[in-house]
Amino acid sequence: MKNEGKREKNWKDLYIRSTKLARAKQLGIEYPRISDAELRKNSISEASEQINVLFVCSKNQWRSPTAETVWRSHPKLNVRSGGTSPNARHHVSEDDIRWADVILVMEEKHKSRLKAEYTRVLDFKSIHVLDIPDDYRYMDAELVEQLKQTVPSILMIE
Template sequence: MKNEGKREKNWKDLYTRSTKLARAKQLGIEYPRLFEAKLRQNSVSEADERINVLFVCSKNQWRSPTAETIWRSHPKLNVRSGGTSPNARHHVSENDIRWADVILVMEEKHRSRLKAEYTRVLDFKLIYVLDIPDEYKYMDAELIELLNQAVPAILMLE
């Protein structure tokens, strides 16, 4: 008789867990959630692992592709770029954000747009604003200089 009660309780636990898993999948979040320290440990657990860096600007035409081009060959980095505008060359996707360990945005408005569109996915992501205005063309010498000053300090590559 005691065993029947225990089996019933286990069934309820399983049912509750499967319901939570289904709801989490529907919302696009991971369940059970990991703590921030655990996420950081998983993302960069060893010194020789590469860091996934996502560069974001508005239209993914000049600033973020320049950053991607500059840092593409760095031995410690995997890089991608995207834009927040609906008509960007490559619109930032949920997969891009999940892939990234660190997100570097050109302006504060890009961080705001990402947070508005991908709130749940960004819960434990590191986002830094580079404060680089939209006044540079692709591979502009001044833009390259700004990126070479800002990025290594943020990613501790020096």
């Protein structure tokens, strides 16, 4: 008799969960949602772990690849770069955004484009605008210097 009560309860739980999953799928929502505390814990890397940083510009041609090259060898960072333009060398993907702990964009328009395209995925991501205009070529000395001055304070690294 005890087992039947438990069995019935499990069946009801499974039914309720499956209907919630189906409804969440219709709405494009992840279910079950992860608690805020767990999201923060997952997004904040431990001091001993590396930080995943995504650098973003328009075409992924000069600024973000330069940033990736400059910071690639830093022991506390894993870096990638991408562009917001459809004809970028590497267009920023949902996987890139999910991978990143921190997203550093060159201009405000890049932040706006990312938010327009990946609204849900960016809900708990840290995005910082570096305010670096499209005036530089790949590995331009002035661009490298700007990156070396601004990035450490944002990422709290040395």
